Amino acid sequence: MKYHSFCSFTEIIQKKENPTESELSSAYEEFVNHLSLVASSELSIIGKLRKMRQLELELATYRNGKYSVPDNPTTIYLTKAVALVRTEIDLLHFAVDHPECHAVPPPVSKRGNTTPSLHWKSSLVNLMELITSLDYSGFVTDEKGNRHSFSALVIAFETFFHVTFSKPYDLRADLARRKKSPSVLLPKLKENYEKNIVNCGIDRR
Incomplete structure (x- = not known):
């Protein structure tokens, strides 16, 4: 996996010495932020599911002992990460089955007009x-x-x-x-x- 946040998470997990709570918490927070970006991106449903399944597979591989993983609290953070990915997968399936819940109405200003469309022209x-x-x-x-x-x-x-x-x-x-x-x-x-x-x-x- 080439995602910077995921690499940071797995690097912490693979450390020979037990990582500190602060290291795990910081890496986990970065992973959660990355997961949120993937879930809210403009990728197609298939594209999002593919990324989510890849993340699920990699995380499950670590958690199931294919790599040397220290005991708690590393196992706890791995379990939470896998659960978050599976939750996002379930939400994607729900969005497909119930598109009416996924649709978001355009924002409306206090005057009742639709907010103007703004586009960034710089880099x-x-x-x-x-x-x-x-x-x-x-x-x-x-x-x-x-x-x-x-x-x-x-x-x-x-x-x-x-x-x-x-x-x-x-x-x-x-x-x-x-x-x-x-x-x-x-x-x-x-x-x-x-x-x-x-x-x-x-x-x-």
Whole structure:
């Protein structure tokens, strides 16, 4: 499996010494985020099922002792991961059997009009820079004020701007490896904002 999050999970499992609770928890959370991205992606039902079955097979292979797996808590996290994958598979089958439950009505504004369709015209790298900065800032929360996960932000921006990130974690890692220009989009946004804010509301009536 070439998924970064899955590789991180299995690397922890294959360690000769017992992994710490913190290592397992972090790797498991990354795996859950990846699973959520696959489930909400624009892949066909068959494509999603294929990926889910591959994940199920790999995880079951580890859990059934084909590889050297330490005792608890590793076994617990493996069992939870397999159960999550099987749940997503059941949900996909349910969506096929009951398409009326899967359909989501278009969002409606307070004025009763359908939300306009927005499309991102810059590069996905620049958009990932924006998503990552919002993730690190902690400014985006749910209705209860809890901080959203990185994967939740990715999914929201994919839906909002009609784009698809094939490997968001890898793309975020690429940003960290930038040397000369760690940030490209944000300085440009700042420049455009400061240049035009003085005319805000004057020339656009």
